[in-house]
Every structure is written in structure tokens, then in C-alpha cells.
Amino acid sequence: MPTDTEQKADYLCSYGMKFNWDINDPQMPQEPTHFDHFCEWPDGYVRFIYRDDEKKAQRHLSGWAMRNTNNHNGHILKKSCLGVVLCAQACALPDGSRLQLRPAICDKARLKQQRKACPNCSSSLELIPCRGHSGYPVTNFWRLDGNAIFFQAKGVHDHPRPESKSETEARRSAFKRQMASSYQAQKKRMREPESEEGQDNDGHFSNLPPLENAEQFDIMTDVGFPVSGHPCLSYPNLDAFKTSYDLATFQGDIMPPFQKYPNPRIYLPRSPCSYDLAGPGYTHSSPYPTLYKDSTSSSNDTDWVHLNTLQCNVNSYSSYGRSFDFTSQQHGWKPALGKPGLGERTDHGQFQAMTPCPYYNPEHSCRYHKTPSPGAPTLQTVITTTTKVSYQAYQPPALKYSDTVHEGKSLSSCNYASENTPISIYAEGLDFPGTVTKEASPTGSLALKIPEDCHTLRSTLALSQESTPSRADPAETWAMYPSGLEPAISYSNGVGQLFNYDNEDF
DNA sequence: GGTTGCGGGGGGT
């Protein structure tokens, strides 16, 4: 623990430098010199300092479905991620995207939600738990201190983003309005059956089913399926889907194509913040080069093509044969695997602990190769204890994630990124001697090239996992340090509009 | 009916 003097010294050069605070510090930085813009989608081991008058920070909001977790500390609010609700069959929506619902925060409501059927294909829904923090859900910490609200996140979400809270709320309210109006229309029809037959107010209600179909109605509302503009209650209704996106667009929170990746085994961060890692491995010009295409899936997958055509200034670093792996360490967005797939690594067991694939199979052995590298520790027991009955019931068809491996490379994601802002990268907690010196030497030559439109920083040297398992989370060795300037998202390739959804706050 | 924050409590490491 640094002395007060040291802390102050650190703080004075905090911008772009080492974090001088931790959410658990007895004394937080006083009168911070800079504040961050609110980040709706914090991901990774990031920390922000918000002004105490930042409404969203006051409400501890997050795009992720975070639920309160009792940490028995009245000064620090802790929340853990609930993951995301997906269609068990991973059906594709008309637009090629996937259903990614926001898990209900309330346990009871969530159980109810999970009993519903997919509004698109009527198959079951499944809750994909978040295990992005050493096998546990990603946690967010909030602390009000002085005139600042300190935020700290631990873990990298290893699942797709759920529908944002604002989306959910807007959809619900829109749906209520629809039903209210449709109910009125129906009543009107009943009063004037002849004059109204075959028509409706705006032509959108022609296929409105009887309101007495409570069950279906319930599904449409509770399942949270985006149905906003049209009161179409038949599931495979294209209009409903299209409308849902119209609404999303309206809300400024639409998911870009590469987030709603059609292949459920590939989860990509929608992060506007990207990074460029150039290493001895191979590099790609495509944004997510390490997202290995499932050999069993069609190469003509439109979204896949789209994915590879997007230019997010992200190159990748492949850790084949290396002792550290940015991908697996920081990004758990990959599925369980049963057999080696294209580009699949088979010798990175040492990262299992940090990349517990959360999908479906609670058994660690089913998530990773069973041949971890020598000296590679795992958190199997930890993961095992994490598995709860509540999640077991939603195990999907085993074959779904047994044939390949896909990984998302981008590590950090925050809708907040700014242009013309210096990117601050620094190693946090280089006081992991055993870690860094033992196997991280490659990092010394590792080129970290961060796009100007992103000041994220990322990291990972997962090495400390094995050398200092009892120490702080290795992934925290690095951190994302936002400068808190203009939150605009800019992509040089002209796909910036795809990220508008993230700018709703601005 | 859902969200949120709080706090008691159990169990594991």
C-alpha cells in the first residue's frame, strides 16, 4: 500500500499514467483533476471517475445487465453481470442478427423470462451467464467519494451485449402504447364492425390477433423481444423485426452487425474502442482476425463477410506457441470447444483460468482443451463452484459449441471513445515480478498501436495467473484509462454510423 | 410487476 505521499504523487500524473486509486482504497483521490464521460458499456479492467452530478453514474447505470451484489460494504456498491439471454437455437432474425435479450435483474422475473420461448423461432431461451472475471461474473464497483463517483470494473464480458436498459424500457413503453392503441382500435371495431372491417388506423394492425391470447401476449412483452412499431403478435413477423430496429435506431442504440453475429459461437464486442496489437504472431488487417470461422458454417455468411470488411483499426496478435495470449486472456468471447477447429489453438491451457467459456457447459472440461500447458493452473474448482442450478437448466444442445473455437479479439469496450485524445497506456501493477519477468518478456517487444479514436488500453498478460494466483487479478496488470474527453466515436472507414447506438447519451 | 439498494446469512477459500 503506497503512502499518502506516493498516492498523491501518482495522482498528479494520473492522466495517462498509472491509476493511483483502487475502489477499495481507504482514501480515494481528493478533488480529481479530470472526469470521464459516462461509459455505458464498460468492459475490461477499467476505472472511471465521474462527476457526482452525472445522472447515469448516480444511478449506477450500465448497458450490461448488472445486479446488485452484497459485498457487505456500505460505501462501495458492487454489481455483478447477469450475462445475456439468447435463443437456444441461435436462430437468425430476419436481418441476420441474433436475439440478445437483457436478463431481468430480479431473480423471479428472470426465471419467468427464461420460461418464455424465443419470439422468433419459439425454441427455448437460455441465459448465458457472465464468467468474465476468473470464472465469475464481471463485477462493477461504484463509490461516491467527495465530488466524484468512482467506478471500477473487473473482468471482461465473455458474452454478447444484451439489449441495453434504455432499449428495453423504450420497447416496453412502446409496446404498451401499441397495445393500448390496438385495444382501442379493437374496441372501436367491435362497436363499428362493418365500417372498420379490414381496416385499421394506420394499416399496421391488420393482423392483430385477439387480445385474449394472453399467453402469446405475455411472451411478447416479457421475453423482451423488440416489437415496437407494430402490434404484430405472430412471432416470425418481419415487420416486427424491422420495426424493432427502427426503434433501436430511433433510440440511438442499435447493434451493429458484427455484434449481433449470426454465428452464436462468435461473440464480438461492439467496442468502438479497439486496439492494435502487432506481435511475432500473425497479424490481420481485418478487425477480428482471430475469430476463426467455423469450418462447418458457410463461408458465405453475410455477417461474417461484413465482419471481415469492417475496418476497426484492429490488428491482432496471435499467441500461438507463446506463453501469453491477449485474446484468450482478455476475451472470453468464445465458445466451448470439443475438437480443434480452424485456427484453434490447442496449447493454451494456461489461460483457461482467465477465459472460462461461459456458454452452456458448466463443465470446465467441456469448455477447454484438456491438455493445458505445463504449469498452467486453472480455476476449474472456482468455476465449478460458480455453476449454479439456475443456469444448469438452460444448457443447450451440446453440439452447438462443440466443433470450433471463435474468439473476439477486441479487449475493451466502452461506447466512449474520443478522437484527438491521447491514449494512455500503462501497465498497472507492474509489481508482479514473478509474472512479468517469468513469461511476459515478449511484451517488451510487443507493439501496442492504439487507434487514435480509441484510448483504451488493454492488456493482458495473463501470466500472473499462475505465478501469483493469490495476488490481484492478473488482468488488472493493465487497465483502460479513459481520458474523459469527447465521447464521439469515429471510425476512419466510414462505419462510424454503425456505432451511433452508443451515442445516445451524447 | 420490475428495478434498485440494503443487509442478513450461508458456504467456500
Add this chain to the structure above:
DNA sequence: ACCCCCCGCAACC
């Protein structure tokens, strides 16, 4: 002493 998780409660929307 931590951590995780469950649960119930109350306030709020």
C-alpha cells in the same frame, strides 16, 4: 478476511 451467492425487504417507478 475475503469471496461468491442466495434471500428478503423496502422504496421507487
